[in-house]
Amino acid sequence: MALVTLTIDNRKVSAEEGQNLLQVIREQGIDMPTLCHLDGLSERGGCRLCVVEEEGSSKLLASCVTAVRENMRVTTGSDRLFRYRRMLVELLFAERNHVCSVCVMNRRCELQSLALRFGVDHLRYDPLYPRLSTDVSHEKYALDHNRCVLCARCVRVCDEVEGVHTLDMMGRGVSCRVIADLNQPWATSRTCTNCGKCVQVCPTGAMYIKETFSAHGEKRPDLPKRIRDGREKHTWGG
Template sequence: MAVTTLRLNGAMISAREGQTILEAAREAGTRIPTLCHLDGVSPVGACRLCLVEVNGRLMPSCVTKAAEEMDVRTDTEQLREYRKMIVELLFAERNHVCSVCVADGHCELQNLAEELGVDHIRFDYLAPECGVDLSHDRYGQDDNRCILCTRCVRVCDEVEGAHTWDVAGRGARSRVITDLDRPWGESSTCTSCGKCVMACPTGALFHRGASVAENVHDRAMLRFLITAREEKRWTV
């Protein structure tokens, strides 16, 4: 197997052929913030938090393959500022009120805001009117908390194979929908496996009956399923 070497924040690191910058950086112990990325499903490069500077250009590290001669910087002042702005834009876009959210304390958006030092929002809160779908007997969907990362879409399509979820609308009016925008509970494709709920980074998809801070996402379960299938290894 071919191995390449590249520079990461000044230090030389090695990467296996085909590895992304994100994977190589993680192996080298360097954290790059991510949000739409989910191990085991295809990367889409949509949230732009994992942008890194490669030879002076900004590239999404989750989809950019590590290559020889790359000089990668993961934590420049420009990147820190951009990441902060992106998280602020997400908070401003829908109605993210942590204190009454089922995912409070278990939310990747909240964690990122803390990590990046977001202490106030410099943009207008758009406060759109979003619906809550409680038609499914085990799960609920709250569009107010959705950040359109499409993890649910990808995990449902690629891991479960049901493709119940998809995105409707364009721009800021985009929403994730089940089937052809039918209530979730009436979906004829949903297998009620719950993988979308495990994958959701925020409180947008939750177990019914969970109260504030009670909705814990089971990412380990997804990891287990994926390694079991890909590597036929039934232990994580």
């Protein structure tokens, strides 16, 4: 495998050709915020929280979907990047109805953690307060569109790990929704295996296990990588 040399935060590093910037940044021990990225799933490049600056360019690069290049010089943390990330988190809160105090994932939610990290204690943008539904038709699981941040982790794990592609996205922009099969109640899906992987990777309270998901319910965002490693390397421990 050919190696490339690049500079990250004034540090010269080597990386394998074809690696994405996010992988290399994390290998350097840098705490890069992400939301749509999840180890074990394909990259989506949707949330833009992982943006970095590249010397010589005014454009910000989403590091999870940017391949390393020879001699590139990137900065992972700056006032501009902090402001940008904080604005993205605020916009996610403003787009749907995130009422943390009555959410099943309160205090264990990745969006809430990001808000704490970027000091989001109020919104500078008018919330849209859309009228959205919750699909509670499934025997075990619920899908609450009010809490969805459209990261598509559920869609990808259902397709790439479970292999059934029950879930998908419908619509664009503020009309975008996660759907089951042909936009029908989840319980009527003829492809869903009831595996629950989508629930385990959802970063917010948009997907949860009915009844059992209380203050003690923890999700398993490490699941896709563990399953992939288990299949590929036969490491099923843990």
